[in-house]
Amino acid sequence: MKSFHQTTFLFLLIFAISFSVFSQKDNNSSGDYIYKKGDFNGIGKWYLGREIAYVMGYEGINWLERSTREKEENTSKLIKNMNIKSTDIIADIGAGSGYHAFKMAPLCKSGYVYAVDIQPEMLNAILKNPKFEKYTNIELVEGDEKSVNLPKNTFDKVLMVDVYHEFSYPKEMILSIRKALKENGKIYLIEYRMEDKSVPIKKLHKMSEKQAVKELQAAGFKLDENISNLPWQHCMVFSKQ
Structure with a gap:
């Protein structure tokens, strides 16, 4: 009892x-x-x-930093897919512990990586990482449920890795991202493939290409390509219509 x-x-x-x-x-x-x-x-x-x-809380940092992540997701290939230039200004939305931000920072030496998260604990984890002092071109930004809190018409690329499906206000967030992107900017939307039942992730934490296109089209984006070289995830590239 x-x-x-x-x-x-x-x-x-x-x-x-x-x-x-x-x-x-x-x-x-x-x-x-x-x-x-x-x-x-x-x-x-x-x-x-x-x-x-539901949003994965900061308590899940160990999952983000797991030693098997490279093998499971081929994150190195994802970064290559982005074709990062030395002058790129990139926003990593839902940056978490900075796993991808720290991979991108040395590639855009003359640019910046803005690591955006709504959880101060995640941003604090990036701040405390020894790599943060090494890469001086990483900026930390605390977003909120409806806005990425980024400057307008600034970003060449926006990366979202397994985070979009957790946005409480996806419409408002994508419109916020649209304002932050340059006219020729690109969104790299990375989501576990709903179409593949063998991907060992809970259903609600997956997305189909069809659903992603539906939602981003509603915000004025078009799918340029879906790069299919990652083991578990879509690598969908969107630009403004």
């Missing part, structure tokens, strides 16, 4: 989650989002037919 304190804590937890969801409903006057019960790993909020997944 649960103790009184356990029962009370559980009630308060459910109340807090429900209050958060209903608060989001109240703030969504444009009607872009639908709220209904869904997957256990989802937040009960849907955009263009897709349920949004």
Whole structure:
């Protein structure tokens, strides 16, 4: 039998989650989002037919920095796919522990990598990494649920690795990114392939090419190509229409 304190804590937890969801409903006057019960790993909020997944907290840093990541995702090939130039200004949205930012920084020596995350703990992990002092062209930016908080018309490339599907406000975030991109800028959207059942990732943390195109087209982007050389992930390249 649960103790009184356990029962009370559980009630308060459910109340807090429900209050958060209903608060989001109240703030969504444009009607872009639908709220209904869904997957256990989802937040009960849907955009263009897709349920949004929970954000992976900073407690998952060890997963981001796992020793098997290069083999599983071929991150070196992903970076090559981006064809980074020495003068590029790049935004790493949902940078997490800086895994990709630290790989890109030495390639754009005369440019910058803006590491953006909504969790201060993630940005602090980058700050404490010895590589941060080595690469002086990494800027840390704290974003929020609706904006990447980046300067307009500045970025040559935007990288999003396994993060877009967790945006609580995907429409607002993509429009924010669009403003930050130069006219000829590119988005590199990396998501685990929904089409491949052998990819050992929870369903809500995958995306299909069809769904990604649907959502980014709604924000004025077109798919230039989907580079299919990564083991588990799509490497979708979008530009402004």
